[in-house]
Amino acid sequence: MSEFRVEKRREAAEITLSTGATIAGHFFLSGSSQLHAGPERVGDLLNLEQGFFPFEAPNGETSLINRAHVIKVVLPENVIEAQLDDGYDVATRRRVSILLSSGEQVTGQVAVYRPAGRDRLSDYAHIDDRFRYVEQADRTLLINSLHIVSLLEVTA
Numbered sequence: 188m189s190e191f192r193v194e195k196r197r198e199a200a201e202i203t204l205s206t207g208a209t210i211a212g213h214f215f216l217s218g219s220s221q222l223h224a225g226p227e228r229v230g231d232l233l234n235l236e237q238g239f240f241p242f243e244a245p246n247g248e249t250s251l252i253n254r255a256h257v258i259k260v261v262l263p264e265n266v267i268e269a270q271l272d273d274g275y276d277v278a279t280r281r282r283v284s285i286l287l288s289s290g291e292q293v294t295g296q297v298a299v300y301r302p303a304g305r306d307r308l309s310d311y312a313h314i315d316d317r318f319r320y321v322e323q324a325d326r327t328l329l330i331n332s333l334h335i336v337s338l339l340e341v342t343a
Contacts, residue, residue: 260329269320279306295321
């Protein structure tokens with residue numbers, strides 16, 4: 188093994204691109220994160236830098252995917268990345284409907300990490316993270332904020 192080799196773990200996901208293509212495969216994640224204690228998450232990888240990231244298709248081919256053209260990432264059912272964020276347990280939850288640039292409408296729950304009175308959906312819209320978690324009943328999504336056309340709070 189090369190002394191320059193960095194061991195990575197593979198995390199399954201499905202990505203939807205601005206071309207309309209949906210690709211199942213694997214992200215390559217580090218054993219430690221630059222952003223928090225513990226291993227790197229898909230959200231960390233997507234938000235840490237701009238440009239390209241490697242993504243392995245089921246046939247074993249690895250493509251370099253441009254983050255700017257990723258609309259949505261669907262994580263496997265057992266992956267609960269959003270719940271690992273500091274403050275998750277006390278964050279305000281907002282049920283939202285999100286219209287994406289692809290025309291897809293996504294409904295789910297977002298966590299707003301702001302103090303009371305500054306935890307509105309409009310405050311969530313102004314956070315810095317490009318890729319944002321949206322939790323659904325059976326899975327977690329990462330949505331590229333550059334592809335969000337509109338956000339609507341759902342009250343029922």
